[in-house]
Amino acid sequence: MVSLVVSWLLAAAAGRAAPAAPETGPAEERRKLEEQIAKELGASPAPAAAAAAAGQGIATAPTGGSPLARVLLLPDISAIGDFALAYDTLQPGQRAPASGPALDAHRLTPQLQEAELALQAVVDPYARADVFLTLDDQGIEVEEAFITTLSLPAGLQAKAGTFRSPFGRLNGLHRHVWDFVDTPASFQRLLGGDGLKGPGLDLSWLAPLPWFLELHLDYQSTTPGFSATRSLTGLARLLQYFDLSDAMTLGVGLSAGPLSQTGPDAWRDLAGADVYLRIRPPAGRAYVALQGEIYARRYRGTVDPTDPSIAEEGTRAGGYGQVVWRWSPYFKAGARYDQGPVGAVWPSGVQRDVALLAGWLPSEFMRLRLQASYSRLPGQVNGFGGLLSLEFSIGAHGAHPF
Amino acid sequence: MNDTHSRDVPSRAKRLALAVLLAAVLPGSARAATLKVVTTTEGLAALAREVAGDRASVESLSRGIQDPHFVDANPVLAVKLRQADLLVDVGLDLEVGWLPPLVNQSRNAEIQPGGRRRLTAAGAISVLEVPTGPVDRSQGDIHPAGNPHFLSDPRRALQVATAIAAKLSELDPAGAAAYSARLADFRRRIAADEKRWAAELAPLKGRKVVTQHKTLSYFLDWSGLVAAGFVEPKPGVPAPPAHLADLVGVVKAEGVKAILVENYYDPKSASVVAQHGGARVVTLPGDVGGTEAARTYEGYMDQIVRLVVEAERA
Numbered sequence: 001m002v003s004l005v006v007s008w009l010l011a012a013a014a015g016r017a018a019p020a021a022p023e024t025g026p027a028e029e030r031r032k033l034e035e036q037i038a039k040e041l042g043a044s045p046a047p048a049a050a051a052a053a054a055g056q057g058i059a060t061a062p063t064g065g066s067p068l069a070r071v072l073l074l075p076d077i078s079a080i081g082d083f084a085l086a087y088d089t090l091q092p093g094q095r096a097p098a099s100g101p102a103l104d105a106h107r108l109t110p111q112l113q114e115a116e117l118a119l120q121a122v123v124d125p126y127a128r129a130d131v132f133l134t135l136d137d138q139g140i141e142v143e144e145a146f147i148t149t150l151s152l153p154a155g156l157q158a159k160a161g162t163f164r165s166p167f168g169r170l171n172g173l174h175r176h177v178w179d180f181v182d183t184p185a186s187f188q189r190l191l192g193g194d195g196l197k198g199p200g201l202d203l204s205w206l207a208p209l210p211w212f213l214e215l216h217l218d219y220q221s222t223t224p225g226f227s228a229t230r231s232l233t234g235l236a237r238l239l240q241y242f243d244l245s246d247a248m249t250l251g252v253g254l255s256a257g258p259l260s261q262t263g264p265d266a267w268r269d270l271a272g273a274d275v276y277l278r279i280r281p282p283a284g285r286a287y288v289a290l291q292g293e294i295y296a297r298r299y300r301g302t303v304d305p306t307d308p309s310i311a312e313e314g315t316r317a318g319g320y321g322q323v324v325w326r327w328s329p330y331f332k333a334g335a336r337y338d339q340g341p342v343g344a345v346w347p348s349g350v351q352r353d354v355a356l357l358a359g360w361l362p363s364e365f366m367r368l369r370l371q372a373s374y375s376r377l378p379g380q381v382n383g384f385g386g387l388l389s390l391e392f393s394i395g396a397h398g399a400h401p402f
Numbered sequence: 403m404n405d406t407h408s409r410d411v412p413s414r415a416k417r418l419a420l421a422v423l424l425a426a427v428l429p430g431s432a433r434a435a436t437l438k439v440v441t442t443t444e445g446l447a448a449l450a451r452e453v454a455g456d457r458a459s460v461e462s463l464s465r466g467i468q469d470p471h472f473v474d475a476n477p478v479l480a481v482k483l484r485q486a487d488l489l490v491d492v493g494l495d496l497e498v499g500w501l502p503p504l505v506n507q508s509r510n511a512e513i514q515p516g517g518r519r520r521l522t523a524a525g526a527i528s529v530l531e532v533p534t535g536p537v538d539r540s541q542g543d544i545h546p547a548g549n550p551h552f553l554s555d556p557r558r559a560l561q562v563a564t565a566i567a568a569k570l571s572e573l574d575p576a577g578a579a580a581y582s583a584r585l586a587d588f589r590r591r592i593a594a595d596e597k598r599w600a601a602e603l604a605p606l607k608g609r610k611v612v613t614q615h616k617t618l619s620y621f622l623d624w625s626g627l628v629a630a631g632f633v634e635p636k637p638g639v640p641a642p643p644a645h646l647a648d649l650v651g652v653v654k655a656e657g658v659k660a661i662l663v664e665n666y667y668d669p670k671s672a673s674v675v676a677q678h679g680g681a682r683v684v685t686l687p688g689d690v691g692g693t694e695a696a697r698t699y700e701g702y703m704d705q706i707v708r709l710v711v712e713a714e715r716a
Binding site: 027122125128148150151152155156157206208209210211212214239241242243246249251278280282283284285328329330362363364365394398399400401402 | 477502514576
């Protein structure tokens with residue numbers, strides 16, 4: 001009986017003590033003390049605070065510890081497969097550079113467009129890491145592998161590693177996030193078939209304003225499809241989002257920067273503007289999304305005669321506009337108009353494309369899309385293309401960007 | 403003279419613009435003494451308001467009329483998180499499709515998972531439907547960590563409110579007594595409500611209902627009603643006619659009177675089953691703020707209980 005009473009008293013005392021976290025005084029005193037300690041240590045207190053905070057989520061383990069410890073430390077692992085049945089009336093050279101595998105004309109061809117393997121986890125209290133590997137018929141490629149800081153002060157965030165450049169909207173998106181099965185020809189011709197990406201550093205700042213305003217300054221080594229060699233690339237991007245109403249969000253972005261070229265004092269300048277308008281009444285899942293981008297590229301400096309990629313000089317420009325309507329959780333449709341420079345086999349000229357899309361999403365982890373496109377090229381050349389695409393996702397994949 | 407005066411003294415519009423700019427630019431601590439609490443759902447916001455009173459401004463990232471599984475990761479929401487003194491989320495992967503990128507975009511280190519200013523409400527309650535065997539997507543869009551729709555059980559809502567009060571007291575020790583007093587008042591009101599709700603629901607104990615999704619498991623656990631089936635054959639999977647036909651059979655065999663559907667779901671499939679099975683579709687608020695009457699947590703529970711009781715008595 002006595003032992004029961006003692007146990008009860010001990011339990012009651014523990015119960016009282018547990019929730020009452022020791023306090024060092026009012027918040028102001030606490031802040032001053034933190035600043036004083038930071039001065040004494042000659043370091044910012046923020047990371048230490050974050051490190052201490054991170055430990056608070058650790059629950060008491062059962063006796064013997066958790067047998068799942070190794071599993072719990074695994075990063076989120078996912079795989080995404082993109083396959084297509086493709087048909088085109090144009091020769092591969094007339095399409096090049098393209099966002100998918102080369103395709104012989106007039107042959108209905110099954111294609112592995114891409115398989116993506118993603119590993120994503122928090123590194124430590126100060127950063128998270130994301131690794132995306134892509135596999136196709138050409139082999140394996142590091143699509144992105146970077147760390148992102150979590151605790152820089154003053155709204156700053158740094159990203160280091162190899163990653164897709166902050167240039168426009170479509171360039172930052174992985175294939176499985178595209179609405180259409182391919183990217184517009186204007187994107188492929190002006191930024192390269194695979195877009196801009198490479199190793200480097202990106203520093204971004206979220207402005208302390210009532211709307212979303214993010215500024216990126218970026219330095220990378222990129223190998224865009226239009227350049228024969230690696231280009232040292234400096235980019236700036238200003239991205240803003242505004243809620244126009246409960247149901248309508250507008251995003252606008254401006255991107256620009258130079259890429260070094262092989263000739264002496266030779267540069268390619270890139271500039272672009274993008275707009276995204278999403279209309280989605282909050283009570284449902286249906287939405288309409290309007291998206292458009294324009295790109296411009298010009299060469300300046302001395303032309304290197306050994307670099308055949310700069311035969312085009314002057315300013316080249318193009319862009320696209322698209323609308324996508326998802327009227328239920330399971331169905332969507334879209335249309336896209338695109339205008340840009342022609343592919344490599346023509347010395348100059350403009351290509352105009354129209355593409356129509358129908359999509360069926362039986363679940364959040366699979367989609368089947370049918371895309372039909374018509375291209376009008378110089379010399380009264382017309383092209384027709386069709387893509388039936390199957391995409392699936394398995395595992396714990398991170399949330400997609402807006 | 404008037405011209406000189408107008409040049410020397412900033413116009414009212416200019417002063418207002420300056421004030422708005424300062425309010426936007428100055429850090430939260432310099433702007434106001436109150437805590438800024440951001441929650442992922444309106445239900446959590448309602449509980450935070452109950453215990454915080456005017457010591458905190460409380461804002462939800464999603465609306466009560468929205469399906470919380472499918473909120474857009476709109477970057478404008480990251481702005482709300484940037485200066486949050488506390489982020490309260492549901493957890494159990496309910497917000498996994500949209501919250502993580504917003505938290506990262508916010509640059510607010512302390513609201514990261516496990517951070518000092520992050521409270522995951524699921525940590526305060528006993529979770530139902532935690533899978534015990536192998537889990538894969540052949541089972542539908544399941545929540546591998548357990549069912550996250552727990553605020554339709556007032557007992558668990560009280561546990562969450564208690565956890566919010568404790569976290570607010572930790573972040574704002576000067577307000578601890580106020581949070582404690584408000585929590586005690588909320589607890590008293592919910593206890594009185596529960597007696598009334600229990601009296602209304604008592605005759606329904608053991609009655610069978612059909613629900614759209616497993617969003618009402620906690621309500622059923624609390625109220626004593628029993629799920630005879632679900633309109634979705636598996637979570638997030640649309641119902642084929644064969645499943646609906648089977649469900650009509652279940653509705654008839656079990657004497658189901660009510661098919662409960664949150665108002666963010668399309669009620670078409672439920673209506674078909676109700677029509678052929680002789681039941682009725684009962685449209686419920688999906689969360690606090692889901693309807694005009696559900697503006698507070700008590701209003702939300704009041705409406706759910708009233709609608710279910712009316713349907714079962716009909």
